[in-house]
Amino acid sequence: MKKSVLCIEDNIEIGNLVKEKLEQRGFSVQWLLSGEGAEKEVLHHDVVILDIMLPGLDGFTVGRRLKEVSPMIPILLLSARTAIHDKLDGLQFADDYVTKPFHSDELIARLEVLIRRHHASETRARIQLGEHIEVDLxxxxxxxxxTRGEIILTGKEHRILLYLLENANQILPKEKIFEAVWDEPYIHGDKTLFMHIGHLRKKLEQNPDNPEIIETFKGIGYRLKR
Known part of the structure; x- marks a missing residue:
């Protein structure tokens, strides 16, 4: 699959150069002359090249908005500004900063690094459970x-699942799970956790009566299998 770049650059000469060089190296490039519409387009790309000096909204504003929409997509700032305070301001939200003039080979090398990091982070953030469940942390x-549909969990179900994930493949006493999720002492005989585990299984397990993801250890607690 082609690596996809959103390039936001108002300088025609530079925009053409970047697009040409990237496409020669196998990238797919969408080029915008301003930040208008970028928030909608960013979700379709692996990385963003963003000029600071743009018509209308400046690159700093556009970049911050893009990070709000899609925090995981890396942004490489491209600018003629070399002052340290500009770089520091940009790196508050951006992942890299390249000053003009630049060499296309260096730009491409930096993009490759950002994309590799992004894909590695995505892999770590997505956890497979059983044959059909994917948790995106x-x-x-x-x-x-x-079904490709989202499974809607309640707040407590979500917290239970996260706690089990943090301690995957470990047998956890029910008392420990309850106190971590509800942040209060467990009372012997309380069925609250039992009921929530039952609801969670109905949403996650292919056969809730024979669970493969969340196992019960009678008299002890539960274990999430990964």
Whole structure:
């Protein structure tokens, strides 16, 4: 699959150069002359090249908005500004900063690094459970891969799942799970956790009566299998 770049650059000469060089190296490039519409387009790309001096909204404003929409997508700032305070301001939200004039080979090398980091982070942030469940830790979502639909969890169900994930493949006493999730002492005989685990299984397990993801250890607690 082609690596996809969103390039936001109002200088025609530089924009043409970047687009040409990247496409020669196998990238797919969408080029915008301003930040208008960028928030909608960023979700379709692997990385952003962003000029600071843009018509209308400046690159700093555009970049911060893009990070709000898609925090995981890396941004490389491209600018003629070399002052240290500009770089520091830019790196508050951007992932790299390249000053003009630049060499296309260096620009491409930096993009490759950002994309590798991004894909590695995505891999770590997505956890497979069983054959059909994917938990996206960055987006805080649970997806059924068979239907591609999102599984909606309650707040407590989500906290239980995260706690089990943090301690995956470990047998956890029910008292420990309860106190971590509810932040209060467990009372012997309380069925609250039992009921929540049951609801969670109905949403996650292919066969809740024979669970493969969240196992019960009678008289002890539960274990999440990864």
């Amino acid at each position: 960055s987006a805080q979502t649970v997806i059924d891969k068979h």
